[in-house]
Amino acid sequence: MPAGLLGIEELRRSEIESILARAKDFQPLQSQSLKKLDTLRGKMIVNLFYEASTRTRTSFEIAAKRMGADAVSITAAASSVSKGESLVDTLNTLAAMRPDAIVMRHAASGAPHFLSRYLPTPIINAGDGMHEHPTQALLDARTILDRRDRLEGLRVAIIGDIAHSRVARSNVHLLAKFGAEIVLCGPASLLPQELTQLASGVHLTTDITEAIRDADVIMMLRVQLERQHEAAFPASEYFQFYGLRLEHLDLAKPDCIVMHPGPINRGRELSSEVADFQRSVILNQVENGIAVRMAVLERVIG
Amino acid sequence: MALLIKNGRVIDPASGTDRVSDVLIEEGRIAGVAPDLSPAGAEIFDASGMIVAPGFIDMHVHLREPGFEHAETIESGSRAAAAGGFTSICSMPNTKPVNDSATVTSYIVETARRRAAVNVFPIGAITKGSAGEELAAIGAMKAAGAVAISDDGRPVMNSRVMRRAMEFARSYGVPVIDHCEDLNLSAGGDMHEGSLSVRWGLRGIPSASEDIMVARDLVLAELTGAPFHVAHISTQNAMAMVAFARQKGLPVTCEATPHHFSLTDAHMPAYDSNYKMKPPLRGGCDRSAVVEGIAAGTVTAIATDHAPHAGSEKMQEFERCPFGIIGLETALALSLEELVLPGKITLNRMVELFTTGPESVLHLGRGTLSPGSPADVTIFATDFDWTYDVNQSLSRSRNSPFDGRHFRGGPVATVVNGGIVWQRS
Numbered sequence: 085m086p087a088g089l090l091g092i093e094e095l096r097r098s099e100i101e102s103i104l105a106r107a108k109d110f111q112p113l114q115s116q117s118l119k120k121l122d123t124l125r126g127k128m129i130v131n132l133f134y135e136a137s138t139r140t141r142t143s144f145e146i147a148a149k150r151m152g153a154d155a156v157s158i159t160a161a162a163s164s165v166s167k168g169e170s171l172v173d174t175l176n177t178l179a180a181m182r183p184d185a186i187v188m189r190h191a192a193s194g195a196p197h198f199l200s201r202y203l204p205t206p207i208i209n210a211g212d213g214m215h216e217h218p219t220q221a222l223l224d225a226r227t228i229l230d231r232r233d234r235l236e237g238l239r240v241a242i243i244g245d246i247a248h249s250r251v252a253r254s255n256v257h258l259l260a261k262f263g264a265e266i267v268l269c270g271p272a273s274l275l276p277q278e279l280t281q282l283a284s285g286v287h288l289t290t291d292i293t294e295a296i297r298d299a300d301v302i303m304m305l306r307v308q309l310e311r312q313h314e315a316a317f318p319a320s321e322y323f324q325f326y327g328l329r330l331e332h333l334d335l336a337k338p339d340c341i342v343m344h345p346g347p348i349n350r351g352r353e354l355s356s357e358v359a360d361f362q363r364s365v366i367l368n369q370v371e372n373g374i375a376v377r378m379a380v381l382e383r384v385i386g
Numbered sequence: 387m388a389l390l391i392k393n394g395r396v397i398d399p400a401s402g403t404d405r406v407s408d409v410l411i412e413e414g415r416i417a418g419v420a421p422d423l424s425p426a427g428a429e430i431f432d433a434s435g436m437i438v439a440p441g442f443i444d445m446h447v448h449l450r451e452p453g454f455e456h457a458e459t460i461e462s463g464s465r466a467a468a469a470g471g472f473t474s475i476c477s478m479p480n481t482k483p484v485n486d487s488a489t490v491t492s493y494i495v496e497t498a499r500r501r502a503a504v505n506v507f508p509i510g511a512i513t514k515g516s517a518g519e520e521l522a523a524i525g526a527m528k529a530a531g532a533v534a535i536s537d538d539g540r541p542v543m544n545s546r547v548m549r550r551a552m553e554f555a556r557s558y559g560v561p562v563i564d565h566c567e568d569l570n571l572s573a574g575g576d577m578h579e580g581s582l583s584v585r586w587g588l589r590g591i592p593s594a595s596e597d598i599m600v601a602r603d604l605v606l607a608e609l610t611g612a613p614f615h616v617a618h619i620s621t622q623n624a625m626a627m628v629a630f631a632r633q634k635g636l637p638v639t640c641e642a643t644p645h646h647f648s649l650t651d652a653h654m655p656a657y658d659s660n661y662k663m664k665p666p667l668r669g670g671c672d673r674s675a676v677v678e679g680i681a682a683g684t685v686t687a688i689a690t691d692h693a694p695h696a697g698s699e700k701m702q703e704f705e706r707c708p709f710g711i712i713g714l715e716t717a718l719a720l721s722l723e724e725l726v727l728p729g730k731i732t733l734n735r736m737v738e739l740f741t742t743g744p745e746s747v748l749h750l751g752r753g754t755l756s757p758g759s760p761a762d763v764t765i766f767a768t769d770f771d772w773t774y775d776v777n778q779s780l781s782r783s784r785n786s787p788f789d790g791r792h793f794r795g796g797p798v799a800t801v802v803n804g805g806i807v808w809q810r811s
Binding site: 093170192193194281 | 586698701
């Protein structure tokens with residue numbers, strides 16, 4: 085199996101550290117007038133997105149270009165999916181064009197893992213169903229580490245639709261490897277008890293105030309209605325019980341930061357005031373996304 | 387032409403036989419079981435060191451014909467059965483069209499008569515199109531050769547319809563077999579609901595979806611008095627409920643599959659569709675409960691739920707792959723390895739689970755070596771090593787989680803109606 089990046093779970097702590105350190109090297113570049121390197125000149129990256137995505141796809145595309153690579157983006161609607169071609173056949177066709185890596189997002193958990201068994205090309209997972217979104221967890225870690233010395237001992241609250249969230253799973257794996265304390269919070273129907281077995285140091289609560297108390301980091305998740313087969317909670321009262329409001333932040337550590345993988349829904353999972361709050365780092369996450377993905381591309385095909 | 391199977395250890399639970407003996411077959415029937423038989427002109431099969439048992443019956447097989455011949459046919463499936471030591475198999479009705487009429491039942495019986503290597507007994511649908519609404523022509527299917535009714539794979543959700551089905555089944559004397567699954571609870575699920583489904587981001591099929599349906603069906607079985615059989619039992623609670631119903635004296639039986647007594651969800655490599663079936667591989671407690679249920683006698687039969695799917699169907703995103711694995715060729719070896727070798731059950735008990743057990747549910751007039759019976763014989767051994775290579779399978783499909791597994795012991799030869807239809811090469 086070619087070495088791509090399928091998930092955080094199988095990465096060693098040292099590998100994560102080296103990606104995060106390399107991403108730090110790339111951070112200053114983002115604000116320079118000349119932003120392009122030639123590290124990956126002549127390399128070709130295919131972004132294959134079977135699910136709607138603006139930020140992740142754009143971020144990977146920009147990251148590839150800033151590394152000097154060529155990037156082609158394909159969305160499912162424009163591909164042969166609609167012609168009934170199987171996933172394996174589509175990927176084999178793309179692989180025959182000899183890209184150096186395929187960045188892939190797919191609505192089915194495990195789709196990139198399944199493909200990596202048959203494909204000669206390294207796959208970078210840009211989100212698979214409800215499973216993992218490794219570059220999101222890496223850019224989240226980079227963003228936290230821009231404001232804290234270490235992840236160890238931090239209390240991180242992840243709040244929202246945990247059951248359907250690949251962002252939550254990747255973050256749990258990453259944070260647990262560094263010894264953070266993780267509190268997962270959401271409506272009971274979106275918070276299976278088995279989540280405590282994902283990694284060590286994971287606690288569950290359905291009470292948002294308990295989750296936020298003394299938190300160093302609050303990660304809000306989008307409510308993923310598209311992944312729910314039925315209404316697992318009454319949508320009308322979601323914000324009342326699980327929406328983050330400014331007054332909640334008094335419970336957290338004074339320097340607590342607020343994160344969100346985007347796209348945000350003001351008034352659904354967080355209030356508009358929280359989104360614009362000075363310690364909200366949502367746009368820093370977006371910015372770090374490029375540096376982290378540059379580091380990942382370099383690691384996979386450099 | 388006579389066939390003499392010499393010097394094997396003959397295990398025939400129906401007559402309580404377990405001794406080294408010869409088995410003489412004449413004109414397709416068992417002519418005698420005794421030591422040192424020497425009839426003139428008989429073909430001789432030397433079974434020294436082997437076990438000679440009544441032909442094994444697999445009461446839960448998907449032969450895919452008519453309608454899905456790319457995955458299996460009555461001919462190919464029956465050859466795989468023979469290679470697994472089975473002499474009789476029951477074909478589930480979820481074909482295309484569904485076997486919900488005497489016409490389809492007759493088609494299967496006729497095709498099997500011309501093409502099958504082993505005896506094929508169709509199971510008819512409970513409802514038309516297995517849609518769960520209107521009862522199928524149960525009496526007519528029985529008259530055409532159906533030996534049981536089941537909406538396997540698409541369980542009857544409407545309790546009123548199930549009640550009526552059981553009432554008819556009782557009057558016609560055919561058992562009702564249910565794939566017990568509350569479809570609302572299991573909707574969208576792809577594997578057992580537990581820590582691994584949560585870890586892998588796959589939707590779960592909770593054990594409760596099976597437990598609830600088993601409970602409902604047992605209540606209806608008591609209400610109607612119908613002979614009721616739980617297909618592929620897989621949970622601890624379901625096993626306890628079946629044991630309770632049997633203690634109460636209800637005409638209730640159940641079967642267990644080799645994969646449910648051999649594997650748990652923890653054996654499954656992430657997103658490997660050769661481990662995807664319904665009911666799913668469950669947790670460790672459930673697997674233990676299945677093994678204990680077999681040992682305690684709660685389980686009446688081992689059945690494979692052989693469910694072939696073409697390679698392209700299984701080579702997709704996990705959630706898109708159909709449910710089911712093939713199992714005819716590995717069932718006997720897995721039973722030896724997982725049940726007999728560890729001392730969970732005796733060899734005699736294992737033979738029961740493949741012969742008198744399913745016979746007691748289906749009344750096929752088989753499953754014994756008593757003189758005059760149809761000469762179906764399974765000859766197997768426990769002392770040779772072999773490796774299952776799914777690419778050599780006689781099934782048209784390759785979806786087995788046991789590919790590459792090393793086994794000790796397995797079928798050696800299969801005799802159907804007096805003729806050797808398969809022999810280990």
